[in-house]
Amino acid sequence: MILVGPYDSPFVRRVAVALNILGLRYDHHPWSAFGDAERVALLNPLRRVPALVLDGGEVLIDSTAILDHLDEIAGEARLIASGGPQRRTALRVCAIATGLCDKMVSLLYEQLRHDTVFDAWTARCRFQIEAAIPALETARAECETPFWFGPTPGHADIAVTCALRFLAEAHPRLDVPARRPRLASHAAACEAMPAFAAAVQPFTLPRTATVVRG
Known part of the structure; x- marks a missing residue:
């Protein structure tokens, strides 16, 4: 592949x-x-x-x-439950994490594309970003396992960790780890794993503002 x-x-x-x-x-x-x-x-x-x-x-x-x-x-x-409440909860966490990434990308492009940014749009993006993080912090605080759904990482852990790294690198002014201690600890544990460490590239600003997400 x-x-x-x-x-x-x-x-x-x-x-x-x-x-x-x-x-x-x-x-x-x-x-x-x-x-x-x-x-x-x-x-x-x-x-x-x-x-x-x-x-x-x-x-x-x-x-x-x-x-x-x-x-x-x-x-x-597989990295997610095949069905039931655990699957639905994992999908919710993933949806919040990937939605967070969408808003971070949108905010980044708005700041890059225009000399004068659309204040209402950037404010909305920031609000959504700042609302998603405590929601994830609360969800993580409710977990009693090393990772979201057990002793090994799954899609929820991956999505959140990747989102937090992008937040720290693309929007450092919005990243306040002290306000999300459970997520900070969780992300650090994930980033220390070889599977995460093998897929790292320093963030660089794009040369244009063509939409790019997956």
């Missing part, structure tokens, strides 16, 4: 970490939807990353769809 997209995208990174945890071998092409837009377009007409090229040549796009496929082939080793 080939994973396409840079690790400084939280959407690409969560796929990479899942691949690493599941022990699935892949090559990595860190193509940017900015500088490598034409190459990315051959895989996804929306020019978004991540994309996952399967061994047979089929191309999967959108991180949620890619992760669903990885869980399918992983079987019992």
Whole structure:
């Protein structure tokens, strides 16, 4: 398999970490939807990353769809419960974390695209970002296990950890770890794991503001 997209995208990174945890071998092409837009377009007409090229040549796009496929082939080793309350709770955590990433990307692009930003839009993005973090902190505080749903990380842990790293690097002024101690401790434990450490790329500002998310 080939994973396409840079690790400084939280959407690409969560796929990479899942691949690493599941022990699935892949090559990595860190193509940017900015500088490598034409190459990315051959895989996804929306020019978004991540994309996952399967061994047979089929191309999967959108991180949620890619992760669903990885869980399918992983079987019992899947990174989310197959059903029931635990699955619904994990999907909720993932939805908040990925929604947080969406708003962080939107805020970043608004700040990059215009000399004068749209104040109402940026204020709304900041409000949504600042509302998501305590919601995740509360959810994490209710857990009594090392990771969200047991002794090993799953999709909820991956999504939240990738979101927090992107927050710290792309919007450091909005990141106050002291206000989210449970999340800070949780993310540190995840980042220390080889599966996470193997998928790290320092965040760099895009050269243009073409939408890129997965």
